[in-house]
Amino acid sequence: MKNPKPLIAITLIAATAAASFLLPKAKYTSPDVLSKLSIPEKFYYWSSRDTSADFNPNDLRYNFISRVFAREYRNKYGQRLMFLVLDAGNFHNPKVCYRASGYTATDLPDPVYKLKDRTFKANAVFFDKPGESCVIVYWITINKKRVDWTGQKILQLWYSLFNREKVGLMVRMDIPATRATIDSALKLSREFIQHLAPELPAEQQDYLFGK
Secondary structure: OOOOHHHHHHHHHHHHHHHHHHOOOOOOOOOOOHHHOOOOOOEOOEEEEEOHHHOOOOOHHHOOOOEEEEEEEEEOOOOEEEEEEEEOOOOOOHHHHHHHOOOEEEEEOOOEEEOOOOEEEOEEEEEEEOOEEEEEEEEEEEOOEEEOHHHHHHHHHHHHHOOOOOOEEEEEEEEEOOHHHHHHHHHHHHHHHHHHHHHOOHHHHHHHHOO
């Protein structure tokens, strides 16, 4: 064989994977970042109530969550959104969970969030079923890095193979909306993030928004 390097690499990867899955290993644990978040209950013209206890573990939309930070925020105009930070080892696309609960999903253009020291894109989907509809904006960070769905799966496999700890968070905003008010909902989400970011220590901004 002229070049044995590819075969050697494949053999080593296969051996590593086999050892990881076949040999006993310690239970995977995730650092508890959520309990250390200093997201204020009130800031700028927003006030909130804790809604973590409202999450039904039997609801298919939330069956992948291990820990959750959840607050409903309202501004002085009465507009509201649910701000969620979800800690899970393996994230599911919200479209899968919501469709299982009877919603139809429409992908929206990626909204852009501009902060003082960073600019990033998020994912946005409009969910609708009779009598209930909302816009959901979300993104995923792993160890302070924003990742897409492909990147999340690759890193999930990597950390699982070597039993390494990671801080994986899905940051999400659920905003009541109709098809006619989608743009207003996205505008509200931008205002919320722009007002929230300055209230957070730099490290927490990195965990939530990514570097």
